[in-house]
Amino acid sequence: MSLLTVKGLTKSYPGFTLDKVSFSIEPGYIMGFIGRNGAGKTTTMKAMLNLIKKDSGEVLFDGRDYFENEMECKQQIGFVNGEFSCYLKSKLRTIADVTMRFYDEWDEALYREYLRRFDLDDNKRVSELSAGMRVKFALALALSHNAKLLILDEPTSGLDPVSRDDLLDVFRSVIEDGRHSILFSTHIISDLEKCADMITYIKHGRILASCDVESFKSGYLLVSGESADLAEAGSYLLGVKKHAFGFTGLIRAEDAERAGGLRTAPADLESIMIYIEQEAENEGSAL
Amino acid sequence: MKDLLYKEYRLCMQPIVYIFFGFVLMLLIPSYPYTIPCFFIGNAIFNSFQVSVGNNDSLFTAMLPIAKKDVVKAKLFFIISIQLIMLLLYVPMIALNNALYDGCNNAGIDACPALIGSCFVLFGLFNVTFLPCFYKTGYRTGRAFLISTIVVFAWIVLSEGFFIAARAAMDQAPLFNWIETHIDCRAETGAQWCAQLIYTAVGALIWAALSSAALVRSAKAFEKVDV
Numbered sequence: 001m002s003l004l005t006v007k008g009l010t011k012s013y014p015g016f017t018l019d020k021v022s023f024s025i026e027p028g029y030i031m032g033f034i035g036r037n038g039a040g041k042t043t044t045m046k047a048m049l050n051l052i053k054k055d056s057g058e059v060l061f062d063g064r065d066y067f068e069n070e071m072e073c074k075q076q077i078g079f080v081n082g083e084f085s086c087y088l089k090s091k092l093r094t095i096a097d098v099t100m101r102f103y104d105e106w107d108e109a110l111y112r113e114y115l116r117r118f119d120l121d122d123n124k125r126v127s128e129l130s131a132g133m134r135v136k137f138a139l140a141l142a143l144s145h146n147a148k149l150l151i152l153d154e155p156t157s158g159l160d161p162v163s164r165d166d167l168l169d170v171f172r173s174v175i176e177d178g179r180h181s182i183l184f185s186t187h188i189i190s191d192l193e194k195c196a197d198m199i200t201y202i203k204h205g206r207i208l209a210s211c212d213v214e215s216f217k218s219g220y221l222l223v224s225g226e227s228a229d230l231a232e233a234g235s236y237l238l239g240v241k242k243h244a245f246g247f248t249g250l251i252r253a254e255d256a257e258r259a260g261g262l263r264t265a266p267a268d269l270e271s272i273m274i275y276i277e278q279e280a281e282n283e284g285s286a287l
Numbered sequence: 288m289k290d291l292l293y294k295e296y297r298l299c300m301q302p303i304v305y306i307f308f309g310f311v312l313m314l315l316i317p318s319y320p321y322t323i324p325c326f327f328i329g330n331a332i333f334n335s336f337q338v339s340v341g342n343n344d345s346l347f348t349a350m351l352p353i354a355k356k357d358v359v360k361a362k363l364f365f366i367i368s369i370q371l372i373m374l375l376l377y378v379p380m381i382a383l384n385n386a387l388y389d390g391c392n393n394a395g396i397d398a399c400p401a402l403i404g405s406c407f408v409l410f411g412l413f414n415v416t417f418l419p420c421f422y423k424t425g426y427r428t429g430r431a432f433l434i435s436t437i438v439v440f441a442w443i444v445l446s447e448g449f450f451i452a453a454r455a456a457m458d459q460a461p462l463f464n465w466i467e468t469h470i471d472c473r474a475e476t477g478a479q480w481c482a483q484l485i486y487t488a489v490g491a492l493i494w495a496a497l498s499s500a501a502l503v504r505s506a507k508a509f510e511k512v513d514v
Contacts, residue, residue: 051349051514074352086347087298098297101290102351 078142239275395447404490
């Protein structure tokens with residue numbers, strides 16, 4: 001049974017629509033949620049959690065309707081909305097002291113362990129922390145009540161590479177018991193390559209793909225060729241970059257035969273995202 | 288709710304609220320509209336809300352395992368607790384006023400138990416205007432405070448003005464005479480205590496009803512707000 005199932009989640013704003021977003025996460029997996037700025041990642045996460053009023057759609061958490069069992073579900077969900085930016089002049093220990101009262105399964109020893117691991121001094125005030133340390137504090141709070149599902153919006157954005165790597169290790173250790181899952185949005189594609197099992201790609205408020213990372217990557221190929229080949233290849237190229245020696249671009253794997261004369265290579269996540277978004281821009285300019 | 292109230296006091300309560308409690312000392316001014324110190328409590332609440340907005344309090348609270356309407360309930364209970372503390376502080380100040388001065392208050396209702404009834408209505412009017420207006424957006428404190436200030440000041444002018452007028456007309460109208468000898472005066476006889484406690488109880492009921500209406504309207508408005 002899926003730990004989280006999102007079905008047809010829709011929210012309309014003037015100029016933007018989150019359009020029938022659907023995906024699911026099984027227990028024991030990390031799902032990366034990617035898309036450009038403004039694609040709808042944060043809106044999806046907030047609408048799932050009822051922080052934003054949805055227009056329609058269904059969210060099931062552990063088999064239960066989230067909206068009808070919101071309080072029980074929130075006990076088992078940890079949400080980190082970027083860096084911690086609440087109560088800047090309060091001490092970390094005060095915030096933790098308040099937070100722990102709301103969670104039945106708050107584990108003080110685990111919280112202390114994360115403080116030590118993240119090198120956080122709970123006598124400090126939030127305003128005294130760097131952006132990265134604020135993210136770590138938010139994570140320490142989210143991880144300390146034994147949440148079955150962690151929903152993390154850009155958790156690694158403000159972190160240095162060493163801290164990011166440490167955090168990704170934490171993510172892996174959280175899910176290794178096979179009962180916990182993580183959904184995290186990020187712009188740092190290398191983080192996804194390192195730890196995500198699944199990927200959900202959102203573009204202009206619509207889910208483009210939601211599958212395991214390898215299936216997603218194997219659905220595309222990078223191609224390169226001479227400038228003269230571009231005219232013929234143009235019809236099936238998803239995105240293209242021209243340079244002095246020719247061009248490089250992205251094609252769907254199913255079009256590989258049509259690109260017989262071109263050099264092909266496996267596509268990585270970052271290239272796929274860049275070319276797909278370039279395709280979106282081209283579509284936009286054509287309109 | 289105990290935990291939510293704890294959260295409000297640990298994370299949202301501003302030290303300036305204690306300073307505004309000090310305005311209760313205005314009851315030691317010989318003649319003054321004694322409901323005015325309660326207006327300043329509205330100022331303290333406004334200040335706390337402003338700081339809460341800056342601290343992303345709504346987002347933090349909404350992410351806790353509570354229903355969205357409980358975010359509103361927490362704020363209302365916080366406001367109510369501050370208002371009740373202020374009214375408790377009124378009790379010794381009324382006694383001290385009575386011990387210090389002999390004459391009547393020419394600027395409105397006397398410092399007497401019935402004064403607390405007038406203050407209850409003032410707080411009820413503040414709650415029913417400030418909270419629903421604030422929770423239409425969850426962040427606009429200025430408009431909510433402006434509207435509540437207009438309504439609260441209208442009540443101060445009307446209620447204090449009524450007692451001034453009643454005193455001026457007490458020799459002409461038996462009703463005003465009764466009001467001035469039972470409500471707007473020091474409670475010394477059993478009849479005076481009884482009349483003033485009923486006045487205060489009615490004020491408390493109005494406060495409770497207006498606060499309940501504030502909760503219902505605010506929670507309904509906040510449901511539509513994107514946190």
